[in-house]
Amino acid sequence: MIIKATDIITRSTCPYCGVGCGVEAITGGDQLRVRGDASHPANKGKLCVKGSNLAPTQPINDVTLAPVADGTKTDWDIALKLVSDRLREVINTSGPESVAFYLSGQLLTEDYYVANKLMKGFIGSPNVDTNSRLCMSSAVVAYQRAFGEDVVPVNYEDIDVADLVVLVGSNAAWTHPVLYQRMLAAKARGTKFVVIDPRVTATCDLADLHLQLKPGSDVALFNGLLTYLADTDLLHDQFIEDSTEQFSAALDMARTDTETTARLTDLSTHKIEQFYNWFGGHKKVVSFYSQGVNQAINGTDKANAIINCHLATGSIGKPGCGPFSITGQPNAMGGREVGGLSTQLAAHMGFTPEEVSAVKEFWGATNMVNGPGLKAVEMFDRVASGEIKAIWIMATNPVVSLPNSSAIEAALAQCPLVIVSDCTIETDTAKLADVFLPAAGWGEKDGTVTNSERVISRQRAFQSLQPGARPDWQIVSQVAVLMGFETAFSYTSSHQIFCEHAALSGVHNEGRRLFDISYLGDCKQSEYDNLPPTRWPQAVRPFANGKFPTLTGRARFVPIQSNQPFQVPEARHPFILNTGRTRDQWHTMTRTGVSAKLMQHAPAPTILINDQDASELKIEENTLLQLSNTQGLVRGLAKPTSEIPSGQLFLSIHWSQQYAFPCRVSQLIAPVYDPHSGQPESKHGVVSVSTVVATCWVRIYSHDRFEIDAMLFEPIFWVRTPEGAGWLFECALAEIAQVDELLDALGTTEMVRFDDQLFGSQKVIGRHENKIQWVLFRELTRAQLPSPMDLANVEDDWSEVVTGSSTDAGDSTPTICTCFEVSEGAICSAIESGDNSLAALGERLGCGSNCGSCVPELNRIIKTKNTLSKKIVQINKRLKVGVHL
Numbered sequence: 001m002i003i004k005a006t007d008i009i010t011r012s013t014c015p016y017c018g019v020g021c022g023v024e025a026i027t028g029g030d031q032l033r034v035r036g037d038a039s040h041p042a043n044k045g046k047l048c049v050k051g052s053n054l055a056p057t058q059p060i061n062d063v064t065l066a067p068v069a070d071g072t073k074t075d076w077d078i079a080l081k082l083v084s085d086r087l088r089e090v091i092n093t094s095g096p097e098s099v100a101f102y103l104s105g106q107l108l109t110e111d112y113y114v115a116n117k118l119m120k121g122f123i124g125s126p127n128v129d130t131n132s133r134l135c136m137s138s139a140v141v142a143y144q145r146a147f148g149e150d151v152v153p154v155n156y157e158d159i160d161v162a163d164l165v166v167l168v169g170s171n172a173a174w175t176h177p178v179l180y181q182r183m184l185a186a187k188a189r190g191t192k193f194v195v196i197d198p199r200v201t202a203t204c205d206l207a208d209l210h211l212q213l214k215p216g217s218d219v220a221l222f223n224g225l226l227t228y229l230a231d232t233d234l235l236h237d238q239f240i241e242d243s244t245e246q247f248s249a250a251l252d253m254a255r256t257d258t259e260t261t262a263r264l265t266d267l268s269t270h271k272i273e274q275f276y277n278w279f280g281g282h283k284k285v286v287s288f289y290s291q292g293v294n295q296a297i298n299g300t301d302k303a304n305a306i307i308n309c310h311l312a313t314g315s316i317g318k319p320g321c322g323p324f325s326i327t328g329q330p331n332a333m334g335g336r337e338v339g340g341l342s343t344q345l346a347a348h349m350g351f352t353p354e355e356v357s358a359v360k361e362f363w364g365a366t367n368m369v370n371g372p373g374l375k376a377v378e379m380f381d382r383v384a385s386g387e388i389k390a391i392w393i394m395a396t397n398p399v400v401s402l403p404n405s406s407a408i409e410a411a412l413a414q415c416p417l418v419i420v421s422d423c424t425i426e427t428d429t430a431k432l433a434d435v436f437l438p439a440a441g442w443g444e445k446d447g448t449v450t451n452s453e454r455v456i457s458r459q460r461a462f463q464s465l466q467p468g469a470r471p472d473w474q475i476v477s478q479v480a481v482l483m484g485f486e487t488a489f490s491y492t493s494s495h496q497i498f499c500e501h502a503a504l505s506g507v508h509n510e511g512r513r514l515f516d517i518s519y520l521g522d523c524k525q526s527e528y529d530n531l532p533p534t535r536w537p538q539a540v541r542p543f544a545n546g547k548f549p550t551l552t553g554r555a556r557f558v559p560i561q562s563n564q565p566f567q568v569p570e571a572r573h574p575f576i577l578n579t580g581r582t583r584d585q586w587h588t589m590t591r592t593g594v595s596a597k598l599m600q601h602a603p604a605p606t607i608l609i610n611d612q613d614a615s616e617l618k619i620e621e622n623t624l625l626q627l628s629n630t631q632g633l634v635r636g637l638a639k640p641t642s643e644i645p646s647g648q649l650f651l652s653i654h655w656s657q658q659y660a661f662p663c664r665v666s667q668l669i670a671p672v673y674d675p676h677s678g679q680p681e682s683k684h685g686v687v688s689v690s691t692v693v694a695t696c697w698v699r700i701y702s703h704d705r706f707e708i709d710a711m712l713f714e715p716i717f718w719v720r721t722p723e724g725a726g727w728l729f730e731c732a733l734a735e736i737a738q739v740d741e742l743l744d745a746l747g748t749t750e751m752v753r754f755d756d757q758l759f760g761s762q763k764v765i766g767r768h769e770n771k772i773q774w775v776l777f778r779e780l781t782r783a784q785l786p787s788p789m790d791l792a793n794v795e796d797d798w799s800e801v802v803t804g805s806s807t808d809a810g811d812s813t814p815t816i817c818t819c820f821e822v823s824e825g826a827i828c829s830a831i832e833s834g835d836n837s838l839a840a841l842g843e844r845l846g847c848g849s850n851c852g853s854c855v856p857e858l859n860r861i862i863k864t865k866n867t868l869s870k871k872i873v874q875i876n877k878r879l880k881v882g883v884h885l
């Protein structure tokens, strides 16, 4: 990247995952550029595909922004007054607990701090919860149960020096890609890797052992490991004796034998023993776990079963080892520090009378809470029942991400006051807001975030605030002031808030809590501005001295019983529905979805189904499938694959009604949750599968986005995505006559129509002043529709479109390398012509040579192709045919 003297480089942090990579935003020229910050310890200059493609997604709110109240644009003074008056009114008539805040790990620490303080100290309602409830809460409670405090005892460097890394329920290759690259480097140095996941994922590319366990059976596997460690004399007796308690109770409850474990996990005894042998046989073991652990009815128990094994071998508090719950969101950890979960008060303090009184005094609180509040699922239940009458949702999209989406939608639709702060109004949740407050986005915001390894980094603004948008901390503070709390909320900068937050971490602490950054409480503005990535606790490794922040100073083994998921398949709903992430999208796509480039890797909702199940059910690639259960249905295109076991399905969480319909996968997840953490069982829904037949399929390529609201009917299925410089809208229709209704919705001045009665196909071109605005194709089947096209490259001479010459050339295989836009088809051709290694492909096509996010998929394609070639060679040899590769 060429940097000119006039360029301005701002160091900041990537706004996506919890790896927390440092970035440099380069402004000053025509276009924003973003590259990795070589000086940041989390990534040392590397970025994954999402980080590398940040620039084209900035800023996302390209409309003229203004608050919207009761459907009408208004100005900030009016909107803020309205919010504070209405909140006051609800509090006066129904009490503080009828008000709730639902926050997010995508807020900055300063935003989070102010919202938590307003609610818990001044409004006087404990009902502040966050989307971290759906993400990290099982991990939090497990750490609290074991260590007495929510402390992640591992740093990224530990991965560099571990002998064995066990990834449990993590698809890090796609979800924590820069850390995954660090794992690859460790592998090259000899570290062994075990992946524990019911699916074959991209992460399996580095696995020396893949345990494709029965979904939900992790406790059985780790209880078996504890038993094995005890039976084979691999315990660290001294550590257990000096630093822990309840070992015998935990072992008694875990006791099992390998045959039982094999039965419960669907794994072979051979594989189980190999894993146990490796775990027991290596000194430095990191267990790296994520949503396959947390999002379960027994998520907390799963995490404690893992932690128990680390306590048993003393592999904690030392370099190269420990139970490592990786955080998902960029500031999930900051939210935990602030106390954003309803089950915490603030700064890692809970609700003992001493803690409540210390925080009350520090805040000068006028209406202090004294106990925990509602957890996310319960909170929305109370919205539905009418007990909660006002909810303020910030930086999260619960209509898509909470279980049973339509119930959440219905609850919000009838809630008297729904306030939504988001940097785009184009979300399923914002559509239900009584008051929408446009929040400043990534490039405009200034504050701090904490990553998975407890490193606090600065996020620095590099774009000026768009007219109309305001940072979240400011919005909340301004409402607080209008509500009468001016003394406590007269903040004029994020720096002031950070100092207060830092100071609070030292209150009532005296060594009780490891989270103590009070030494930063009086940092100057310039020190804050220049704050380098800073880890807590300072200069010490958590638990290195064998002391834990419990009352006894000892870590606790937690006795864990193995149990079943709540949602179990039965005759009516025989399939397990697994849900999670794809490589290039972020959650509900409000930011990554605006990039046509990032869309290419997974351009439509795809349901992974086991290939044998598919052939039994006569399901082919791209057959339109319907998944349903008593809560509702979703539809998507089938992808038969051996990567998912029989009886299981996988659909990503990303599709909202802004991009596809009906595809909100959480619609099918029951609102059941872990009793300790309140985290929903989002990885284990149960559904039935059927195929859906459409009368015809339509694809519209257009310069402008197709407006869904303009449609007066509901197609069987639709997808709307950015394509090239324009948009694609695709739908499956029940009746051919609906095409005319679509044309009405397109509403263009001049239309040129071509119907082919014989083949049932149709092309319509919409023009305005001799310029093509859109092109519509209708066919009887989806397979007949033309390949993707970029309308920007289509000449306004429509004959090309009609003859098909502008559409034939397209390659319909998915994009594997997003950076260089290389498709699977192109990669396969290159391999066939002899470039059958990563290096050769990189040399020829560029793929894999920039961010590296596609490397696992490239390896898979190379391996599959090479295996195929070998088979052909063998067959040819048998047939005595000449060999050509």
Ligand SMILES: Nc1nc2c(c(=O)[nH]1)N[C@H]1C(S)=C(S)[C@@H](COP(=O)(O)OP(=O)(O)OC[C@H]3O[C@@H](n4cnc5c(=O)[nH]c(N)nc54)[C@H](O)[C@@H]3O)O[C@H]1N2
Pocket: 017, 018, 135, 168, 169, 170, 171, 172, 174, 175, 176, 196, 197, 198, 199, 201, 214, 215, 216, 217, 218, 290, 291, 292, 293, 327, 328, 329, 578, 579, 580, 581, 582, 583, 584, 585, 586, 587, 683
């Ligand atoms: N590309 C991308 N990256 C992201 C995000 C994103 O949206 N997109 N989101 C970020 C966030 S907030 C989070 S929380 C993380 C999540 O990161 P991950 O947890 O790595 O991602 P998921 O795809 O949700 O789930 C991980 C795996 O759990 C497996 N699994 C399902 N059930 C079980 C089970 O019972 N046991 C075990 N052992 N495994 C199981 C699934 O098959 C899946 O492969 O990703 C972060 N990074």
Ligand SMILES: Nc1nc2c(c(=O)[nH]1)N[C@H]1C(S)=C(S)[C@@H](COP(=O)(O)OP(=O)(O)OC[C@H]3O[C@@H](n4cnc5c(=O)[nH]c(N)nc54)[C@H](O)[C@@H]3O)O[C@H]1N2
Pocket: 104, 106, 107, 108, 131, 132, 134, 135, 136, 291, 295, 328, 329, 394, 395, 396, 397, 398, 400, 401, 402, 421, 422, 423, 424, 427, 439, 440, 441, 442, 445, 472, 579, 580, 581, 586, 587, 588, 589, 590, 591, 653, 665, 666, 669, 682, 683
């Ligand atoms: N079935 C199923 N459900 C799941 C999961 C799963 O694996 N399966 N995963 C769960 C997990 S781990 C998570 S983390 C959640 C994520 O789910 P959500 O939090 O609902 O998803 P996001 O799309 O990240 O929503 C963030 C919103 O905040 C907005 N935003 C971004 N930055 C800012 C900002 O600075 N200020 C404001 N005010 N708004 C901002 C974005 O535009 C977006 O609308 O989903 C959970 N739900």
Ligand code: SF4
Pocket: 014, 015, 016, 017, 018, 019, 020, 021, 043, 046, 047, 048, 049, 050, 051, 052, 175, 176, 177, 178, 179
């Ligand atoms: S790994 Fe990728 S998404 Fe995560 S912080 Fe780094 S660049 Fe951002």
Ligand SMILES: [Mo]
Pocket: 134, 135, 136, 328, 329
């Ligand atoms: Mo998450």
